[in-house]
Amino acid sequence: MMPTKGQYFTQEKRREREREREREMATNGEETKQSQEIKHQEVGHKSLLQSDELYQYILETSVYPREPEPMKELREITAKHPWNLMTTSADEGQFLNMLLKLINAKKTIEIGVYTGYSLLATALAIPDDGTILAMDINRENYELGLPVIQKAGLAHKIDFREGPALPVLDQLIEDPKNYGSFDFAFVDADKDNYWNYHKRLIDLVKVGGVIGYDNTLWNGSVVAPPDAPMRKYVRYYRDFVLEFNKAIVADPRVEICQLPVGDGITLCRRIS
Ligand code: SAM
Ligand code: CA
Structure with a gap:
Protein backbone atom coordinates (compact mmCIF):
# COMPACT_ATOMS: atom_id res chain seq x y z
CA MET A 1 0.00 0.00 0.00
CA MET A 2 1.32 3.43 -0.97
CA PRO A 3 1.94 5.77 2.03
CA THR A 4 -0.18 8.90 2.24
CA LYS A 5 1.58 12.25 1.91
CA GLY A 6 1.56 12.70 5.69
CA GLN A 7 2.88 9.17 6.32
CA TYR A 8 5.59 9.73 3.65
CA PHE A 9 6.83 12.85 5.37
CA THR A 10 6.85 11.08 8.74
CA GLN A 11 8.85 8.16 7.27
CA GLU A 12 11.26 10.58 5.56
CA LYS A 13 11.75 12.51 8.83
CA ARG A 14 12.42 9.26 10.71
CA ARG A 15 14.96 8.17 8.07
CA GLU A 16 16.64 11.58 8.19
CA ARG A 17 16.79 11.37 11.99
CA GLU A 18 18.29 7.88 11.70
CA ARG A 19 20.88 9.09 9.14
CA GLU A 20 21.70 11.97 11.49
CA ARG A 21 22.14 9.55 14.40
CA GLU A 22 24.38 7.33 12.28
CA ARG A 23 26.49 10.34 11.29
CA GLU A 24 26.72 11.37 14.96
CA MET A 25 27.73 7.88 16.04
CA ALA A 26 30.31 7.65 13.27
CA THR A 27 31.77 11.03 14.26
CA ASN A 28 31.79 10.17 17.96
CA GLY A 29 33.29 6.79 17.20
CA GLU A 30 36.03 8.44 15.18
CA GLU A 31 36.68 10.94 17.96
CA THR A 32 36.85 8.19 20.56
CA LYS A 33 39.30 6.25 18.39
CA GLN A 34 41.42 9.36 17.88
CA SER A 35 41.49 10.27 21.56
CA GLN A 36 42.36 6.67 22.41
CA GLU A 37 45.23 6.77 19.93
CA ILE A 38 46.54 9.96 21.54
CA LYS A 39 46.17 8.42 24.96
CA HIS A 40 48.01 5.31 23.83
CA GLN A 41 50.80 7.40 22.43
CA GLU A 42 51.04 9.16 25.76
CA VAL A 43 51.22 6.00 27.82
CA GLY A 44 53.29 4.05 25.29
CA HIS A 45 56.59 4.44 27.11
CA LYS A 46 55.05 3.86 30.48
CA SER A 47 53.57 0.55 29.44
CA LEU A 48 56.90 -0.35 27.86
CA LEU A 49 58.69 0.26 31.15
CA GLN A 50 56.08 -1.62 33.12
CA SER A 51 56.39 -4.76 31.07
CA ASP A 52 58.89 -7.00 32.81
CA GLU A 53 58.97 -9.36 29.84
CA LEU A 54 59.85 -6.56 27.45
CA TYR A 55 62.58 -5.29 29.77
CA GLN A 56 63.96 -8.82 30.06
CA TYR A 57 63.85 -9.06 26.26
CA ILE A 58 65.93 -5.87 25.95
CA LEU A 59 68.48 -7.21 28.43
CA GLU A 60 68.72 -10.65 26.87
CA THR A 61 68.75 -9.68 23.20
CA SER A 62 70.65 -6.36 23.21
CA VAL A 63 72.43 -5.75 26.48
CA TYR A 64 73.88 -8.93 27.98
CA PRO A 65 75.21 -10.35 24.68
CA ARG A 66 77.28 -7.17 24.16
CA GLU A 67 78.14 -6.38 27.78
CA PRO A 68 81.93 -6.09 28.12
CA GLU A 69 83.39 -8.85 30.33
CA PRO A 70 84.58 -6.46 33.11
CA MET A 71 81.10 -4.92 33.35
CA LYS A 72 79.55 -8.37 33.64
CA GLU A 73 82.05 -9.28 36.36
CA LEU A 74 81.39 -6.07 38.27
CA ARG A 75 77.63 -6.52 37.91
CA GLU A 76 77.90 -10.00 39.42
CA ILE A 77 80.05 -8.79 42.32
CA THR A 78 77.60 -5.95 42.99
CA SER A 89 71.29 -1.18 35.49
CA ALA A 90 73.01 -3.00 32.63
CA ASP A 91 70.88 -1.28 29.96
CA GLU A 92 71.68 2.13 31.42
CA GLY A 93 75.35 1.19 31.53
CA GLN A 94 75.20 0.32 27.85
CA PHE A 95 73.42 3.60 27.14
CA LEU A 96 76.03 5.67 29.02
CA ASN A 97 78.86 3.88 27.27
CA MET A 98 77.31 4.62 23.86
CA LEU A 99 76.50 8.24 24.78
CA LEU A 100 80.05 8.98 25.91
CA LYS A 101 81.42 7.61 22.65
CA LEU A 102 78.89 9.57 20.59
CA ILE A 103 79.92 12.85 22.21
CA ASN A 104 83.64 11.96 22.18
CA ALA A 105 83.89 12.60 25.89
CA LYS A 106 87.38 12.71 27.31
CA LYS A 107 87.30 14.68 30.56
CA THR A 108 84.44 13.64 32.82
CA ILE A 109 82.98 13.88 36.33
CA GLU A 110 81.02 11.27 38.23
CA ILE A 126 86.68 7.40 27.02
CA PRO A 127 90.11 7.32 25.35
CA ASP A 128 93.23 6.05 27.10
CA ASP A 129 94.20 9.58 28.17
CA GLY A 130 90.64 10.39 29.25
CA THR A 131 89.86 11.19 32.89
CA ILE A 132 87.08 10.69 35.41
CA LEU A 133 86.94 12.77 38.55
CA PRO A 147 90.05 -4.83 41.24
CA VAL A 148 87.86 -5.34 38.16
CA ILE A 149 88.70 -1.82 36.93
CA GLN A 150 92.41 -2.44 37.60
CA LYS A 151 92.36 -5.81 35.84
CA ALA A 152 90.79 -4.12 32.80
CA GLY A 153 93.70 -1.64 32.76
CA LEU A 154 91.48 1.38 33.33
CA ALA A 155 92.37 2.57 36.84
CA HIS A 156 94.78 5.23 35.56
CA LYS A 157 91.82 7.19 34.17
CA ILE A 158 90.16 7.54 37.58
CA ASP A 159 90.82 10.19 40.20
CA PHE A 160 88.67 9.00 43.12
CA ARG A 161 87.86 11.50 45.88
CA GLU A 162 86.35 10.18 49.06
CA GLY A 163 83.91 12.59 50.70
CA PRO A 164 80.98 14.80 49.83
CA ALA A 165 81.03 16.03 46.25
CA LEU A 166 79.92 19.61 46.84
CA PRO A 167 83.18 20.89 48.42
CA VAL A 168 85.17 19.27 45.58
CA LEU A 169 83.04 21.12 43.01
CA ASP A 170 83.37 24.32 45.04
CA GLN A 171 87.12 23.96 44.92
CA LEU A 172 87.00 23.40 41.15
CA ILE A 173 84.98 26.54 40.46
CA GLU A 174 87.49 28.63 42.39
CA ASP A 175 89.90 28.16 39.50
CA PRO A 176 88.76 29.77 36.22
CA LYS A 177 90.93 27.26 34.33
CA ASN A 178 88.35 24.59 35.14
CA TYR A 179 85.49 26.53 33.58
CA GLY A 180 84.08 24.77 30.53
CA TYR A 197 75.44 20.24 41.74
CA HIS A 198 73.79 21.77 38.70
CA LYS A 199 74.69 25.31 39.80
CA ARG A 200 78.37 24.32 39.77
CA LEU A 201 78.45 21.81 36.91
CA ILE A 202 76.88 24.27 34.49
CA ASP A 203 80.10 26.30 34.67
CA LEU A 204 82.46 23.33 34.69
CA VAL A 205 81.00 21.55 31.67
CA LYS A 206 81.78 23.10 28.29
CA VAL A 207 79.13 24.60 26.01
CA GLY A 208 77.97 21.59 24.00
CA GLY A 209 78.92 19.29 26.88
CA VAL A 210 76.44 17.00 28.60
CA ILE A 211 75.31 16.50 32.20
CA GLY A 212 73.27 13.38 32.99
CA TYR A 213 71.08 13.47 36.09
CA ASP A 214 70.05 10.01 37.16
CA ASN A 215 66.87 8.74 38.85
CA THR A 216 64.72 11.66 37.74
CA LEU A 217 61.62 9.42 37.63
CA TRP A 218 62.45 8.33 41.18
CA ASN A 219 60.94 4.89 41.24
CA GLY A 220 57.85 6.19 39.45
CA SER A 221 57.00 8.15 42.60
CA VAL A 222 56.97 11.44 40.67
CA VAL A 223 53.44 10.60 39.53
CA ALA A 224 52.26 8.81 42.68
CA PRO A 225 49.58 10.44 44.85
CA PRO A 226 51.14 11.93 48.00
CA ASP A 227 49.40 9.33 50.23
CA ALA A 228 50.54 6.33 48.13
CA PRO A 229 52.59 3.73 50.04
CA MET A 230 56.30 4.38 49.45
CA ARG A 231 59.55 3.30 50.97
CA LYS A 232 60.82 5.88 53.46
CA TYR A 233 63.81 7.01 51.38
CA VAL A 234 61.65 7.23 48.23
CA ARG A 235 59.19 9.50 50.04
CA TYR A 236 61.99 11.58 51.55
CA TYR A 237 63.72 12.40 48.26
CA ARG A 238 60.58 12.56 46.12
CA ASP A 239 59.95 16.28 46.64
CA PHE A 240 63.57 17.09 45.83
CA VAL A 241 63.33 15.15 42.57
CA LEU A 242 60.04 16.88 41.69
CA GLU A 243 61.57 20.28 42.44
CA PHE A 244 64.68 19.47 40.43
CA ASN A 245 62.63 18.34 37.43
CA LYS A 246 60.69 21.61 37.53
CA ALA A 247 63.83 23.70 37.86
CA ILE A 248 65.84 22.00 35.11
CA VAL A 249 63.11 22.36 32.50
CA ALA A 250 63.08 26.11 33.20
CA ASP A 251 66.85 26.55 32.87
CA PRO A 252 67.56 28.33 29.56
CA ARG A 253 71.27 27.44 29.74
CA VAL A 254 70.54 23.82 28.84
CA GLU A 255 68.57 21.77 26.37
CA ILE A 256 67.09 18.77 28.09
CA CYS A 257 65.85 15.30 27.29
CA GLN A 258 64.38 12.99 29.89
CA LEU A 259 64.74 9.33 29.02
CA PRO A 260 62.87 6.43 30.62
CA VAL A 261 66.07 4.41 30.86
CA GLY A 262 66.82 2.84 34.23
CA ASP A 263 65.04 4.99 36.81
CA GLY A 264 64.90 7.92 34.41
CA ILE A 265 67.85 9.95 33.26
CA THR A 266 67.68 13.62 32.32
CA LEU A 267 70.31 14.64 29.82
CA CYS A 268 71.23 18.32 29.75
CA ARG A 269 73.24 19.78 26.92
CA ARG A 270 74.79 23.08 27.86
CA ILE A 271 73.94 25.72 25.28
CA SER A 272 75.15 28.91 26.98
N1 SAM B 1 76.54 5.33 39.88
C1 SAM B 1 76.59 4.24 40.80
C2 SAM B 1 76.61 2.91 40.06
O1 SAM B 1 76.67 2.90 38.83
O2 SAM B 1 76.58 1.88 40.73
C3 SAM B 1 75.48 4.28 41.81
C4 SAM B 1 75.54 5.41 42.78
S1 SAM B 1 74.51 5.19 44.16
C5 SAM B 1 72.94 5.28 43.53
C6 SAM B 1 74.66 6.70 45.05
C7 SAM B 1 76.02 6.94 45.67
O3 SAM B 1 76.09 8.30 46.05
C8 SAM B 1 76.32 6.12 46.91
O4 SAM B 1 77.44 5.31 46.69
C9 SAM B 1 76.56 7.15 47.99
O5 SAM B 1 77.60 6.79 48.89
C10 SAM B 1 76.92 8.38 47.19
N2 SAM B 1 76.69 9.66 47.85
C11 SAM B 1 75.66 10.00 48.66
N3 SAM B 1 75.79 11.27 49.05
C12 SAM B 1 76.91 11.75 48.49
C13 SAM B 1 77.58 13.01 48.51
N4 SAM B 1 77.10 14.03 49.21
N5 SAM B 1 78.71 13.14 47.77
C14 SAM B 1 79.20 12.11 47.06
N6 SAM B 1 78.62 10.91 47.01
C15 SAM B 1 77.49 10.72 47.70
CA1 CA C 1 71.10 5.76 39.81
Whole structure:
Protein backbone atom coordinates (compact mmCIF):
# COMPACT_ATOMS: atom_id res chain seq x y z
CA MET A 1 0.00 0.00 0.00
CA MET A 2 1.32 3.43 -0.97
CA PRO A 3 1.94 5.77 2.03
CA THR A 4 -0.18 8.90 2.24
CA LYS A 5 1.58 12.25 1.91
CA GLY A 6 1.56 12.70 5.69
CA GLN A 7 2.88 9.17 6.32
CA TYR A 8 5.59 9.73 3.65
CA PHE A 9 6.83 12.85 5.37
CA THR A 10 6.85 11.08 8.74
CA GLN A 11 8.85 8.16 7.27
CA GLU A 12 11.26 10.58 5.56
CA LYS A 13 11.75 12.51 8.83
CA ARG A 14 12.42 9.26 10.71
CA ARG A 15 14.96 8.17 8.07
CA GLU A 16 16.64 11.58 8.19
CA ARG A 17 16.79 11.37 11.99
CA GLU A 18 18.29 7.88 11.70
CA ARG A 19 20.88 9.09 9.14
CA GLU A 20 21.70 11.97 11.49
CA ARG A 21 22.14 9.55 14.40
CA GLU A 22 24.38 7.33 12.28
CA ARG A 23 26.49 10.34 11.29
CA GLU A 24 26.72 11.37 14.96
CA MET A 25 27.73 7.88 16.04
CA ALA A 26 30.31 7.65 13.27
CA THR A 27 31.77 11.03 14.26
CA ASN A 28 31.79 10.17 17.96
CA GLY A 29 33.29 6.79 17.20
CA GLU A 30 36.03 8.44 15.18
CA GLU A 31 36.68 10.94 17.96
CA THR A 32 36.85 8.19 20.56
CA LYS A 33 39.30 6.25 18.39
CA GLN A 34 41.42 9.36 17.88
CA SER A 35 41.49 10.27 21.56
CA GLN A 36 42.36 6.67 22.41
CA GLU A 37 45.23 6.77 19.93
CA ILE A 38 46.54 9.96 21.54
CA LYS A 39 46.17 8.42 24.96
CA HIS A 40 48.01 5.31 23.83
CA GLN A 41 50.80 7.40 22.43
CA GLU A 42 51.04 9.16 25.76
CA VAL A 43 51.22 6.00 27.82
CA GLY A 44 53.29 4.05 25.29
CA HIS A 45 56.59 4.44 27.11
CA LYS A 46 55.05 3.86 30.48
CA SER A 47 53.57 0.55 29.44
CA LEU A 48 56.90 -0.35 27.86
CA LEU A 49 58.69 0.26 31.15
CA GLN A 50 56.08 -1.62 33.12
CA SER A 51 56.39 -4.76 31.07
CA ASP A 52 58.89 -7.00 32.81
CA GLU A 53 58.97 -9.36 29.84
CA LEU A 54 59.85 -6.56 27.45
CA TYR A 55 62.58 -5.29 29.77
CA GLN A 56 63.96 -8.82 30.06
CA TYR A 57 63.85 -9.06 26.26
CA ILE A 58 65.93 -5.87 25.95
CA LEU A 59 68.48 -7.21 28.43
CA GLU A 60 68.72 -10.65 26.87
CA THR A 61 68.75 -9.68 23.20
CA SER A 62 70.65 -6.36 23.21
CA VAL A 63 72.43 -5.75 26.48
CA TYR A 64 73.88 -8.93 27.98
CA PRO A 65 75.21 -10.35 24.68
CA ARG A 66 77.28 -7.17 24.16
CA GLU A 67 78.14 -6.38 27.78
CA PRO A 68 81.93 -6.09 28.12
CA GLU A 69 83.39 -8.85 30.33
CA PRO A 70 84.58 -6.46 33.11
CA MET A 71 81.10 -4.92 33.35
CA LYS A 72 79.55 -8.37 33.64
CA GLU A 73 82.05 -9.28 36.36
CA LEU A 74 81.39 -6.07 38.27
CA ARG A 75 77.63 -6.52 37.91
CA GLU A 76 77.90 -10.00 39.42
CA ILE A 77 80.05 -8.79 42.32
CA THR A 78 77.60 -5.95 42.99
CA ALA A 79 74.59 -8.31 42.88
CA LYS A 80 75.92 -9.96 46.07
CA HIS A 81 76.20 -6.63 47.92
CA PRO A 82 73.36 -5.74 50.31
CA TRP A 83 72.82 -2.32 48.71
CA ASN A 84 72.76 -3.64 45.15
CA LEU A 85 69.53 -1.71 44.53
CA MET A 86 71.76 1.36 44.06
CA THR A 87 73.70 0.05 41.08
CA THR A 88 73.23 1.36 37.56
CA SER A 89 71.29 -1.18 35.49
CA ALA A 90 73.01 -3.00 32.63
CA ASP A 91 70.88 -1.28 29.96
CA GLU A 92 71.68 2.13 31.42
CA GLY A 93 75.35 1.19 31.53
CA GLN A 94 75.20 0.32 27.85
CA PHE A 95 73.42 3.60 27.14
CA LEU A 96 76.03 5.67 29.02
CA ASN A 97 78.86 3.88 27.27
CA MET A 98 77.31 4.62 23.86
CA LEU A 99 76.50 8.24 24.78
CA LEU A 100 80.05 8.98 25.91
CA LYS A 101 81.42 7.61 22.65
CA LEU A 102 78.89 9.57 20.59
CA ILE A 103 79.92 12.85 22.21
CA ASN A 104 83.64 11.96 22.18
CA ALA A 105 83.89 12.60 25.89
CA LYS A 106 87.38 12.71 27.31
CA LYS A 107 87.30 14.68 30.56
CA THR A 108 84.44 13.64 32.82
CA ILE A 109 82.98 13.88 36.33
CA GLU A 110 81.02 11.27 38.23
CA ILE A 111 79.15 12.04 41.44
CA GLY A 112 78.01 8.83 43.16
CA VAL A 113 80.18 5.81 42.40
CA TYR A 114 78.96 2.98 44.68
CA THR A 115 80.74 -0.16 43.34
CA GLY A 116 81.53 1.53 40.04
CA TYR A 117 79.28 0.12 37.31
CA SER A 118 78.62 3.51 35.64
CA LEU A 119 82.23 4.46 36.37
CA LEU A 120 83.42 1.39 34.48
CA ALA A 121 80.99 2.10 31.61
CA THR A 122 82.59 5.56 31.42
CA ALA A 123 86.18 4.34 31.77
CA LEU A 124 85.62 1.89 28.91
CA ALA A 125 84.15 4.58 26.66
CA ILE A 126 86.68 7.40 27.02
CA PRO A 127 90.11 7.32 25.35
CA ASP A 128 93.23 6.05 27.10
CA ASP A 129 94.20 9.58 28.17
CA GLY A 130 90.64 10.39 29.25
CA THR A 131 89.86 11.19 32.89
CA ILE A 132 87.08 10.69 35.41
CA LEU A 133 86.94 12.77 38.55
CA ALA A 134 84.90 10.37 40.66
CA MET A 135 83.38 11.31 44.00
CA ASP A 136 81.69 9.30 46.70
CA ILE A 137 81.39 9.52 50.47
CA ASN A 138 82.01 5.77 50.62
CA ARG A 139 85.38 4.37 49.53
CA GLU A 140 84.69 0.83 50.71
CA ASN A 141 82.11 0.18 47.99
CA TYR A 142 84.33 1.71 45.33
CA GLU A 143 87.11 -0.63 46.44
CA LEU A 144 84.83 -3.61 45.96
CA GLY A 145 84.75 -2.99 42.22
CA LEU A 146 88.23 -1.50 41.90
CA PRO A 147 90.05 -4.83 41.24
CA VAL A 148 87.86 -5.34 38.16
CA ILE A 149 88.70 -1.82 36.93
CA GLN A 150 92.41 -2.44 37.60
CA LYS A 151 92.36 -5.81 35.84
CA ALA A 152 90.79 -4.12 32.80
CA GLY A 153 93.70 -1.64 32.76
CA LEU A 154 91.48 1.38 33.33
CA ALA A 155 92.37 2.57 36.84
CA HIS A 156 94.78 5.23 35.56
CA LYS A 157 91.82 7.19 34.17
CA ILE A 158 90.16 7.54 37.58
CA ASP A 159 90.82 10.19 40.20
CA PHE A 160 88.67 9.00 43.12
CA ARG A 161 87.86 11.50 45.88
CA GLU A 162 86.35 10.18 49.06
CA GLY A 163 83.91 12.59 50.70
CA PRO A 164 80.98 14.80 49.83
CA ALA A 165 81.03 16.03 46.25
CA LEU A 166 79.92 19.61 46.84
CA PRO A 167 83.18 20.89 48.42
CA VAL A 168 85.17 19.27 45.58
CA LEU A 169 83.04 21.12 43.01
CA ASP A 170 83.37 24.32 45.04
CA GLN A 171 87.12 23.96 44.92
CA LEU A 172 87.00 23.40 41.15
CA ILE A 173 84.98 26.54 40.46
CA GLU A 174 87.49 28.63 42.39
CA ASP A 175 89.90 28.16 39.50
CA PRO A 176 88.76 29.77 36.22
CA LYS A 177 90.93 27.26 34.33
CA ASN A 178 88.35 24.59 35.14
CA TYR A 179 85.49 26.53 33.58
CA GLY A 180 84.08 24.77 30.53
CA SER A 181 86.81 22.15 30.77
CA PHE A 182 84.66 19.01 31.21
CA ASP A 183 82.90 17.17 28.40
CA PHE A 184 80.52 15.17 30.54
CA ALA A 185 79.22 14.77 34.10
CA PHE A 186 77.08 12.00 35.53
CA VAL A 187 75.19 12.80 38.72
CA ASP A 188 73.90 9.80 40.65
CA ALA A 189 74.13 10.68 44.34
CA ASP A 190 72.14 12.58 47.00
CA LYS A 191 69.01 13.85 45.22
CA ASP A 192 68.58 16.78 47.66
CA ASN A 193 71.76 18.26 46.23
CA TYR A 194 71.04 17.88 42.50
CA TRP A 195 70.29 21.57 42.06
CA ASN A 196 73.42 22.51 44.03
CA TYR A 197 75.44 20.24 41.74
CA HIS A 198 73.79 21.77 38.70
CA LYS A 199 74.69 25.31 39.80
CA ARG A 200 78.37 24.32 39.77
CA LEU A 201 78.45 21.81 36.91
CA ILE A 202 76.88 24.27 34.49
CA ASP A 203 80.10 26.30 34.67
CA LEU A 204 82.46 23.33 34.69
CA VAL A 205 81.00 21.55 31.67
CA LYS A 206 81.78 23.10 28.29
CA VAL A 207 79.13 24.60 26.01
CA GLY A 208 77.97 21.59 24.00
CA GLY A 209 78.92 19.29 26.88
CA VAL A 210 76.44 17.00 28.60
CA ILE A 211 75.31 16.50 32.20
CA GLY A 212 73.27 13.38 32.99
CA TYR A 213 71.08 13.47 36.09
CA ASP A 214 70.05 10.01 37.16
CA ASN A 215 66.87 8.74 38.85
CA THR A 216 64.72 11.66 37.74
CA LEU A 217 61.62 9.42 37.63
CA TRP A 218 62.45 8.33 41.18
CA ASN A 219 60.94 4.89 41.24
CA GLY A 220 57.85 6.19 39.45
CA SER A 221 57.00 8.15 42.60
CA VAL A 222 56.97 11.44 40.67
CA VAL A 223 53.44 10.60 39.53
CA ALA A 224 52.26 8.81 42.68
CA PRO A 225 49.58 10.44 44.85
CA PRO A 226 51.14 11.93 48.00
CA ASP A 227 49.40 9.33 50.23
CA ALA A 228 50.54 6.33 48.13
CA PRO A 229 52.59 3.73 50.04
CA MET A 230 56.30 4.38 49.45
CA ARG A 231 59.55 3.30 50.97
CA LYS A 232 60.82 5.88 53.46
CA TYR A 233 63.81 7.01 51.38
CA VAL A 234 61.65 7.23 48.23
CA ARG A 235 59.19 9.50 50.04
CA TYR A 236 61.99 11.58 51.55
CA TYR A 237 63.72 12.40 48.26
CA ARG A 238 60.58 12.56 46.12
CA ASP A 239 59.95 16.28 46.64
CA PHE A 240 63.57 17.09 45.83
CA VAL A 241 63.33 15.15 42.57
CA LEU A 242 60.04 16.88 41.69
CA GLU A 243 61.57 20.28 42.44
CA PHE A 244 64.68 19.47 40.43
CA ASN A 245 62.63 18.34 37.43
CA LYS A 246 60.69 21.61 37.53
CA ALA A 247 63.83 23.70 37.86
CA ILE A 248 65.84 22.00 35.11
CA VAL A 249 63.11 22.36 32.50
CA ALA A 250 63.08 26.11 33.20
CA ASP A 251 66.85 26.55 32.87
CA PRO A 252 67.56 28.33 29.56
CA ARG A 253 71.27 27.44 29.74
CA VAL A 254 70.54 23.82 28.84
CA GLU A 255 68.57 21.77 26.37
CA ILE A 256 67.09 18.77 28.09
CA CYS A 257 65.85 15.30 27.29
CA GLN A 258 64.38 12.99 29.89
CA LEU A 259 64.74 9.33 29.02
CA PRO A 260 62.87 6.43 30.62
CA VAL A 261 66.07 4.41 30.86
CA GLY A 262 66.82 2.84 34.23
CA ASP A 263 65.04 4.99 36.81
CA GLY A 264 64.90 7.92 34.41
CA ILE A 265 67.85 9.95 33.26
CA THR A 266 67.68 13.62 32.32
CA LEU A 267 70.31 14.64 29.82
CA CYS A 268 71.23 18.32 29.75
CA ARG A 269 73.24 19.78 26.92
CA ARG A 270 74.79 23.08 27.86
CA ILE A 271 73.94 25.72 25.28
CA SER A 272 75.15 28.91 26.98
N1 SAM B 1 76.54 5.33 39.88
C1 SAM B 1 76.59 4.24 40.80
C2 SAM B 1 76.61 2.91 40.06
O1 SAM B 1 76.67 2.90 38.83
O2 SAM B 1 76.58 1.88 40.73
C3 SAM B 1 75.48 4.28 41.81
C4 SAM B 1 75.54 5.41 42.78
S1 SAM B 1 74.51 5.19 44.16
C5 SAM B 1 72.94 5.28 43.53
C6 SAM B 1 74.66 6.70 45.05
C7 SAM B 1 76.02 6.94 45.67
O3 SAM B 1 76.09 8.30 46.05
C8 SAM B 1 76.32 6.12 46.91
O4 SAM B 1 77.44 5.31 46.69
C9 SAM B 1 76.56 7.15 47.99
O5 SAM B 1 77.60 6.79 48.89
C10 SAM B 1 76.92 8.38 47.19
N2 SAM B 1 76.69 9.66 47.85
C11 SAM B 1 75.66 10.00 48.66
N3 SAM B 1 75.79 11.27 49.05
C12 SAM B 1 76.91 11.75 48.49
C13 SAM B 1 77.58 13.01 48.51
N4 SAM B 1 77.10 14.03 49.21
N5 SAM B 1 78.71 13.14 47.77
C14 SAM B 1 79.20 12.11 47.06
N6 SAM B 1 78.62 10.91 47.01
C15 SAM B 1 77.49 10.72 47.70
CA1 CA C 1 71.10 5.76 39.81
